[in-house]
Amino acid sequence: MGDRLTRILVLADLEGSSGCWSYTASSFLTDEWCQACLEMSRDVSMVVSALFEAGVKTITIKDFHRTGYNLFPELIDPRATLISGYRRGPIPGIGRHYDAQAVMFLGMHAASGSEGFLAHTMTSRIARLEVNRRLLAEIELFAASLAPWGIRPVFFSGCPVACQQAAAVIQNLDCFAIDKSRGADKFDFNAWRSELAQAAVKSLTNHRTIPYEPAGPLDAIVTMRDGDAVAAKLARRWKFIQNGPRSGFRPLI
Numbered sequence: 001m002g003d004r005l006t007r008i009l010v011l012a013d014l015e016g017s018s019g020c021w022s023y024t025a026s027s028f029l030t031d032e033w034c035q036a037c038l039e040m041s042r043d044v045s046m047v048v049s050a051l052f053e054a055g056v057k058t059i060t061i062k063d064f065h066r067t068g069y070n071l072f073p074e075l076i077d078p079r080a081t082l083i084s085g086y087r088r089g090p091i092p093g094i095g096r097h098y099d100a101q102a103v104m105f106l107g108m109h110a111a112s113g114s115e116g117f118l119a120h121t122m123t124s125r126i127a128r129l130e131v132n133r134r135l136l137a138e139i140e141l142f143a144a145s146l147a148p149w150g151i152r153p154v155f156f157s158g159c160p161v162a163c164q165q166a167a168a169v170i171q172n173l174d175c176f177a178i179d180k181s182r183g184a185d186k187f188d189f190n191a192w193r194s195e196l197a198q199a200a201v202k203s204l205t206n207h208r209t210i211p212y213e214p215a216g217p218l219d220a221i222v223t224m225r226d227g228d229a230v231a232a233k234l235a236r237r238w239k240f241i242q243n244g245p246r247s248g249f250r251p252l253i
């Protein structure tokens with residue numbers, strides 16, 4: 001057990017979990033959303049239980065979809081600590097580092113502007129977000145915000161496009177995809193979920209990734225779904241350069 005990771009942070013999103021099959025299911029307080037939350041809770045709990053069985057000592061789960069209130073606490077393995085709601089800092093959205101050695105991303109989605117299932121970056125109001133001429137996936141934002149604490153990304157699950165994007169930026173990341181192309185009726189929830197849990201356990205011996213710290217300078221171009229006026233407002237507020245529906249900026253690193 002010696003070389004296995006023992007302190008894990010899980011970031012859990014909904015779009016790439018096994019219960020979310022439509023945009024409606026990702027939308028707060030719809031009937032489909034309730035069902036999606038139920039399946040997401042089962043996904044997360046099965047992963048967490050398998051990690052504990054494999055010798056993990058502490059697991060913090062950060063509920064990471066929209067409001068941060070999607071997981072049913074009563075369905076989650078009680079050995080884990082569940083953090084619900086949005087946390088402002090010191091790590092934006094996540095809160096603290098929770099003394100984790102590594103982070104696992106569950107239920108994730110692909111970047112805005114790509115073909116993945118319910119693809120978006122932060123919000124569907126952003127039609128496309130490029131950094132240094134490449135689409136930016138959320139894993140980059142959150143892996144980078146955890147890097148100052150030495151926390152390494154080791155595992156990622158989401159649609160096949162999301163997995164490709166994550167693997168392209170985080171070398172040696174272990175990925176496990178969910179293929180929703182055949183529809184929920186033909187999807188074997190139990191089989192997929194237990195394979196997910198086993199794949200997560202395997203990543204406990206992933207010592208090949210490093211904290212994600214992309215080198216600057218970073219040139220970002222944001223294309224807003226709602227066009228010129230919204231981009232102009234954003235550009236004014238944040239002192240970006242605007243060109244039609246696009247705003248660009250170069251953050252100081």
Ligand SMILES: [Zn+2]
Pocket residue numbers: 013014015064065066
């Ligand atoms: Zn989400």
